[in-house]
Amino acid sequence: MPLLQIDHMTHFFGGLRAVHDFNLEVVPGQVRGLIGPNGAGKTTIFNLITGIYSPTEGTINLEGDNLVGLYPHQIAAKGLARTFQNLRLWRHMTVLEHVKQARYSKLKYGLIGAFFGTPRRQREEEQSDRIARELLELVGISHLADQVVTNLPYGAQRRVELARALAIEPKILFLDEPTAGMNPEELDQMMDIIRQVHNELGMAIYLIEHRMKVVMELCQVIQTLVFGEVIAEGTPDEIRKDPAVIDAYLGKEVEF
Amino acid sequence: MAATNNNSSPVRRRISQIFARIREPVSGAPLLGWLLGALVAVILEQLIGLSLARMLGMSRIPALFGIVIVLQKPSLIPSVILYDLLIYVLPTYIIAWLSTAFANWSAAKLLNFNKWVAVLVHIVLIYAVLHIWCDVSDYRLLVVRLILVAIIITASLNVINGYMGEFSCSHPGFIALGAYMASVLTVGLFVDDNFYGPALLPTNLGHFLFPVILILGGVVAALGSIIVAVPSFKTRGDYLAIISLAFMFMVKSLFENLEFVGGARGLGGQPDWATLPVVFSWTILSIWIINNFVRSTFGKSLNAVRDDEIAANAMTVNTRRTKMTAFLFGAFWAGVAGGLFAHVIRYVNPSTFGIQMLAEVLAMVYFGGLNSIQGSIVGAFSINLLSEALRPLEIYKWLIIPLLLILVMIYRPTGLISFTEFDFMNMIQPKRKTKEEVEYAAAAD
Ligand SMILES: Nc1ncnc2c1ncn2[C@@H]1O[C@H](COP(=O)(O)OP(=O)(O)O)[C@@H](O)[C@H]1O
Ligand SMILES: [Mg+2]
Numbered sequence: 001m002p003l004l005q006i007d008h009m010t011h012f013f014g015g016l017r018a019v020h021d022f023n024l025e026v027v028p029g030q031v032r033g034l035i036g037p038n039g040a041g042k043t044t045i046f047n048l049i050t051g052i053y054s055p056t057e058g059t060i061n062l063e064g065d066n067l068v069g070l071y072p073h074q075i076a077a078k079g080l081a082r083t084f085q086n087l088r089l090w091r092h093m094t095v096l097e098h099v100k101q102a103r104y105s106k107l108k109y110g111l112i113g114a115f116f117g118t119p120r121r122q123r124e125e126e127q128s129d130r131i132a133r134e135l136l137e138l139v140g141i142s143h144l145a146d147q148v149v150t151n152l153p154y155g156a157q158r159r160v161e162l163a164r165a166l167a168i169e170p171k172i173l174f175l176d177e178p179t180a181g182m183n184p185e186e187l188d189q190m191m192d193i194i195r196q197v198h199n200e201l202g203m204a205i206y207l208i209e210h211r212m213k214v215v216m217e218l219c220q221v222i223q224t225l226v227f228g229e230v231i232a233e234g235t236p237d238e239i240r241k242d243p244a245v246i247d248a249y250l251g252k253e254v255e256f
Numbered sequence: 257m258a259a260t261n262n263n264s265s266p267v268r269r270r271i272s273q274i275f276a277r278i279r280e281p282v283s284g285a286p287l288l289g290w291l292l293g294a295l296v297a298v299i300l301e302q303l304i305g306l307s308l309a310r311m312l313g314m315s316r317i318p319a320l321f322g323i324v325i326v327l328q329k330p331s332l333i334p335s336v337i338l339y340d341l342l343i344y345v346l347p348t349y350i351i352a353w354l355s356t357a358f359a360n361w362s363a364a365k366l367l368n369f370n371k372w373v374a375v376l377v378h379i380v381l382i383y384a385v386l387h388i389w390c391d392v393s394d395y396r397l398l399v400v401r402l403i404l405v406a407i408i409i410t411a412s413l414n415v416i417n418g419y420m421g422e423f424s425c426s427h428p429g430f431i432a433l434g435a436y437m438a439s440v441l442t443v444g445l446f447v448d449d450n451f452y453g454p455a456l457l458p459t460n461l462g463h464f465l466f467p468v469i470l471i472l473g474g475v476v477a478a479l480g481s482i483i484v485a486v487p488s489f490k491t492r493g494d495y496l497a498i499i500s501l502a503f504m505f506m507v508k509s510l511f512e513n514l515e516f517v518g519g520a521r522g523l524g525g526q527p528d529w530a531t532l533p534v535v536f537s538w539t540i541l542s543i544w545i546i547n548n549f550v551r552s553t554f555g556k557s558l559n560a561v562r563d564d565e566i567a568a569n570a571m572t573v574n575t576r577r578t579k580m581t582a583f584l585f586g587a588f589w590a591g592v593a594g595g596l597f598a599h600v601i602r603y604v605n606p607s608t609f610g611i612q613m614l615a616e617v618l619a620m621v622y623f624g625g626l627n628s629i630q631g632s633i634v635g636a637f638s639i640n641l642l643s644e645a646l647r648p649l650e651i652y653k654w655l656i657i658p659l660l661l662i663l664v665m666i667y668r669p670t671g672l673i674s675f676t677e678f679d680f681m682n683m684i685q686p687k688r689k690t691k692e693e694v695e696y697a698a699a700a701d
Contacts, residue, residue, distance in 0.1 A: 050570060071576075072569040082570055090563035092627065092675055093556070100553055101560050105572035107553055111581065114552040115545045121552060128553065168572055 001064070003028050003204055004049075004080075004172055009058030011041075011048055011228075018044045019228045022058070026172055031198060031205045033215035035239075036225035037248075042208045043085055045225070046174050050082050051075040062171075077105035081170035083161040085177045085208070089149045095160050096145040099132035100125075102167035128167075135163040138200065139193050155186040159193065166197065173197075175207040179214055187211065194218060216240070224248070284687045285352040288366075289359030291381040293351035297344050298388040305343055305392065312339055319395050323645040360686040371681060378684050383536055390532060399644055401532060401600045404539040405593050406636035410620040411546050411629060412589035417618075418626035418674075419550055420582045421562030422492065426484050426500035427590050427617050429507035432609035433480045434473035434591025435598035436511060439523050441469045442599070449525040451518060459527070466529045470538070470595040477591025478584040480507065485583035489576050492565075504614060511606040522605030530599035538596060542589050547629050547678050549585065558582050559627070612654065616643065619661045625671030629678035635671065 002025040011019040018041045026032060034042050048055050051072040060067040067075050076082075081102075090098060107128065113121035136142040139159040144152060149160055158178060165173060178194065179187045191214060198205055209215045215222055216236040224232045224245045232242045239245055282289075305317045312335035318325055321344070322336030352359075366374035390397040409431060416424045444452040446462025455462075462469070484500050491499070512520045549555040557578040560568035569575050598604045616639060624635015639657070646653040664671065 052566065052570075071574075072566075073572050073574050076570055076572040084567070084570075088564045088567035088570075090560050090567065092563055093559055097556055097559075101556055101568075101573065102571040104553060104557060104574075109552075111554065114549050114554040117548045117552075125553065164571060 002026060003063060005059075005061045006049070007059050009045075009048060009055045009060065011044060011053060012056045017228055019048065019055075022228075022230060024223075026204050026206060028171070029202055029204055030221065031219050032207070033219035033222040034206065034208045034225060035210075035212075035215055035222060040225040041228040042225055043176055044228075046082060046176055046208065049075075050080055050174065073105070076168055079169065079171035080174065081165035081168040081172075082174035083158070083165050083176055083178060085180060087157050087161060089157060089160060091150050092148065094146050094148055095136065095141065095152070095163075096129070096132055098149065098160050098164045099135055099167045100128050102164045103128040103131065105168070132163075132167060135166050138166070138197065139163045140189075155182060155189070158182070158190065162193065162197070166201065170203050172204045172206060175205065177208050177210055179209065179211060187214070191218060281353045282349060282356070284360065285356045286359050286363045286687045287378060287684050288363045288381070289352040289355045290348065291378065291385065292355050292359060293348035294385045295381065295388070296351045297347040298385055300347050301343050301392065302388065308342060309339060314339070317392055319393050320399060320641060320644055323641060324647070327645060327648055356687075363684060363686040367685070374684055375680060378680075379540060383533070386536065387532060397532060398600065399640065401530065401535045402597075403637055403640045404535045405596045405600060406617075406620060406640050407539050407633050408542045408589055408593035408596070409617055410624060410632040410636040411543060412586045412593065413617055413621050414624075414626065414628070414632050415546060415550065415558070415586040415589075416582055417621055418628070418631075419555070419562070420558040420579070421626075422488060422500075422579075422582075423494075423497040424484065424500040424583075424586075425497055425614055425618075426481070426503040426587075428609040428613040429504040430477040430481060430587040430590035431594035431597065431613070432507050432511060432604075432606070433477040433587075434470075434594030435604050435609070436517055436523070436594075437473040437476040437591070438469050438595030439526050439598045439604055440517060441472065442466070442527055442529070443523060443525050447525060447527050451523065451525065462527065463529055466534070470592045473595035474588040474591035477594065478588040481583040481587030482580075485580050488579045488583065504609075508606050508609055511609075518605075520606060522603060522608075524603040526599045526602040526604075528599070528602065530596045535596055535600065538592065542592065543629060543633075543678075546585075546589065547680075550629075551677060554578075554581070615654075615658060615661070619657050622661060622671055623664050625674035625676075628671070628674050628676045630676055631671050631673040634673055 004024065004026040006022060006024040009019060009022040009024075010017070022045060034045065036042055044053070047053050049060060049067070051067065051070055051074070054068060058068075062075075062078055062080065065078070067078070067080075070078075090101070093101070107124050109118060109121040109124050112118065113124075133142060133145065136145055139162050141156055141159050141163070144156060144160075149157060152160070162175075162178070175194070179190050182190060194205070194207075195218070205218075207215070207218070219236060222234065222236055222239045223230050224239060224242075226248045231248055232239060232245045234242065301317065309315075309317050312332075314322075314325065314332060314335055318336055318339060321340055322332070325332050326336055363374070366377055386400055390400050409427065413424075413427045416422055416427075442462055443449055445457050446455050446459050448454045480503075484496075484503050487499050488496055511517060517523050550558070557568065557573045557575075560571070560573055561575050561578050565575055568578075620635040620639045621632065622635075623639060624633070625631020642660070643653065643657065646656055649656075
């Protein structure tokens with residue numbers, strides 16, 4: 001059974017049909033890519049899955065549970081974690097606080113613990129501290145743990161977002177253009193980190209990318225989206241050769 | 257020492273050198289040493305304060321460091337400065353300096369023994385200093401209790417406006433709800449008065465139940481806050497500010513029209529139960545709980561909601577629950593503070609809880625510093641002192657405080673001390689060890 005199954009998802013912004021008849025099956029541990037020109041509706045698909053918008057039509061199921069109509073925090077707590085195309089960090093919080101914050105749904109000490117600092121709170125906060133530091137280690141920024149995020153270079157901020165998403169212990173990790181704005185060196189590092197995260201934690205990954213190199217090297221299956229519709233789906237080799245893809249997208253602006 | 261940056265003027269460099277030299281001897285003094293110094297200072301004032309004041313040409317001990325006198329009789333400014341130096345600054349400084357070794361050693365011993373005992377000893381010392389200081393005049397006693405209440409109010413407003421970053425104007429409404437609830441219970445049930453008639457229950461029982469009464473006031477304020485919290489799910493910024501302002505006026509006119517609580521005439525005759533130890537204990541308790549909360553991951557959710565709500569949601573934070581908690585929690589403490597306030601002043605009146613109080617509480621939060629317990633304490637303290645100092649200028653006070661607020665917003669938009677963590681356990685730690693201290697500790701052990 002697929003982990004995530006989306007059937008016939010369509011979404012309108014007013015009169016604009018941003019996504020049309022979108023279907024998706026993600027199996028555990030799979031790495032999938034979503035490519036397409038700017039404005040094709042890729043980010044909208046992420047926003048629909050993670051509950052920021054509700055689809056006009058269609059169904060979204062995670063392990064058989066319907067996700068449509070749930071609040072974003074509920075969907076996230078079920079194991080769908082994401083990063084954002086335009087970074088969304090908390091500007092007054094430190095790196096460590098970012099990652100610990102994403103443990104919110106895992107904490108059980110409640111308001112009594114928060115008000116009175118019970119031993120249980122001590123225990124749970126210490127545990128989440130440990131997990132957060134491990135994740136920072138994994139993405140290579142443990143030395144920045146106590147820095148406020150606004151002081152960090154762009155590449156490091158992207159890693160904070162990644163570590164924060166991982167703290168949810170996701171079943172599927174959604175990465176919205178994880179290498180946007182990076183130079184070639186940072187890009188290689190980010191690809192290594194994504195590979196390593198996948199190797200060590202083994203969750204499924206669904207990533208939106210602009211750079212062909214990234215999707216072609218990382219993904220097992222790629223979908224191409226144009227004007228809200230999937231025009232091709234297949235392995236990197238199939239996508240590379242697909243005449244519709246070349247015609248609509250690749251041939252014009254991107255080379256391999 | 258005093259390595260300031262190169263482009264500062266020679267005068268500034270000289271001044272910072274002087275300050276560094278003054279700070280040097282006491283740089284190793286722990287909080288315990290400073291508290292011992294303050295204790296000596298307030299005892300000294302009891303012993304020789306009056307004679308010194310007379311010698312310097314003042315008729316009485318200056319009540320609030322002389323800030324009130326300064327505006328009335330500017331000619332006394334040198335006397336006031338001299339008095340403050342001789343009575344407060346020098347003794348505190350000298351004792352903190354001389355006791356450094358002993359204080360560091362005792363602080364370490366205490367912390368080793370039990371950290372809660374160590375905290376308690378420090379709190380008791382702070383109380384002792386306040387108590388002795390207040391012994392000198394009833395006016396001081398009143399002002400100190402009002403400042404302690406203001407600290408609760410400021411910290412609780414900071415939860416909503418600072419930690420969660422909503423511009424809420426409803427705090428006077430919450431304070432009023434707590435003040436009236438507590439007053440109706442104490443005046444109505446436990447004392448003989450003209451308005452509600454003879455006491456229905458023994459006064460002693462009421463004294464005993466006073467904490468429960470204050471908590472009930474807090475609960476009523478928290479319930480009232482739901483009216484503001486629910487719209488905050490959907491709206492932020494200006495709209496929420498307007499809704500919360502409307503709430504404040506609603507509460508005010510509610511009490512103006514409720515004859516049951518005295519209407520516009522107000523309600524008096526509250527028993528004198530908000531004594532210094534009572535108010536002090538509530539302030540400590542509220543700071544402890546508020547600080548615990550804002551340092552937990554649940555409390556940090558307020559910051560996440562403030563800085564980016566969509567990201568907070570995507571990271572599993574239940575933002576509605578977070579907002580509801582912040583409002584209920586902030587309003588609860590405002591209500592408790594309201595109950596205390598009513599029993600310090602021993603009279604409440606709807607017009608107390610209007611736009612002037614709003615200006616004052618906002619000034620305390622935004623001047624002191626957003627997202628900070630230290631800032632809340634500093635804000636409550638300084639705005640209250642200022643407000644007392646400006647009391648003779650009644651009308652101008654309402655020019656100067658808003659003006660101050662505007663200046664702060666321009667030059668330090670987040671306030672004096674903002675975005676800090678308050679770690680009392682860290683504050684009471686012994687400071688660095690000098691050679692003498694090591695010897696002292698060896699000898700004492
Ligand atoms: N909240 C919104 N309201 C209206 N239109 C939107 C909204 N979000 C996205 N769109 C539109 O939907 C289309 C798809 O946008 P998006 O999903 O961001 O594209 P991509 O991520 O593929 O670049 C664009 O035409 C965009 O203008
Ligand atoms: Mg996009």
